[in-house]
Amino acid sequence: MSDVVKSLSTRLTTAADKPAPSPTREEAEAAVRILLRWAGDDPSREGLQDTPKRVVKAFREFYSGYDEDPSEILDKIFAEVEGYDDIVLVRDIPFYSHCEHHMVPFFGVAHVAYYPTKGVVGLSKLARLVDAYARRLQTQETMTSQIAKAMVAALEPRGVAVMIEAEHMCMSMRGIQKAGALTLTTQFTGIFKEDPAEQVRFLTLVRNGRG
Known part of the structure; x- marks a missing residue:
């Protein structure tokens, strides 16, 4: 295992996974x-x-996300979906989180997609998964990776795509004080990572219908 992979693995193991008094x-x-x-x-x-x-x-x-187990949120999969194996996308999931550096809010929307293999998960579960990680002390980059990692582990999909758009109050109300600046992060696995055309499809579906 490379040093980069080890570092990422360690970083994704949050305080929520370790009991503390x-x-x-x-x-x-x-x-x-x-x-x-x-x-x-x-x-x-x-x-x-x-x-x-x-x-x-x-x-x-x-910070109720520390009491949530992402694997339990995604533990029920519906296999009887008439052979559906195309993309499933839940767009514009609103969330509120807190920066782990200054404990001030950052908020925005998450877009989550996957290609199912053994079945699909209830759509509300994907929103709950976003909340489970958002309601912790976070960085946007880590939260993006955690959502994708949890989906890969629970659903074994052909690919996962996660994009988060957020405004950080630590930039808006303190420090540089640039209100309205948005931070965008993405994480792609499987077919989304291997095929740039799938990334384009995901981004097109996310932007579809927006002004």
């Missing part, structure tokens, strides 16, 4: 109060008294 709710709320003080405010003032509870509750929702 979790702090108590009280400890988490205390940490929020410290951050409020660090920001220059008074956590005891009326408007902020319940903020630590709200933040901790919000974190449970923002």
Whole structure:
């Protein structure tokens, strides 16, 4: 195994796959109060008294992907599809995630396609798969690879194509402050990687009907 492959394999094994002791709710709320003080405010003032509870509750929702097992999301395959073996594409799946570097949001849409072999998976499962990885501390590049890798492992398709378009608030509201700039990432496997014409077909279907 090459050093590049080893590095990618290590990078795709996220914290979600490794058990770690979790702090108590009280400890988490205390940490929020410290951050409020660090920001220059008074956590005891009326408007902020319940903020630590709200933040901790919000974190449970923002990072619920750590409790999701992608292999279980894709574990039911429908084999009786009358021999269908052409492309399956779910386009414009909205998602919200948080950058692992600054813990600020990035958001956009994911486009996911595959060529089935042993059957198809429910379309809503692909949206759930995107959410399972989006609702973690992430980088867009890693998230793109994780979605493709999970589909290959569960569905054994002839090929997978994943494209993510997102705006990163760490670029929009801090640092360079360039609002509206979009980042695009892709991952191709199997027939999509081997045949450039299949990449063109995927991109054409994704763009079809857009202004």
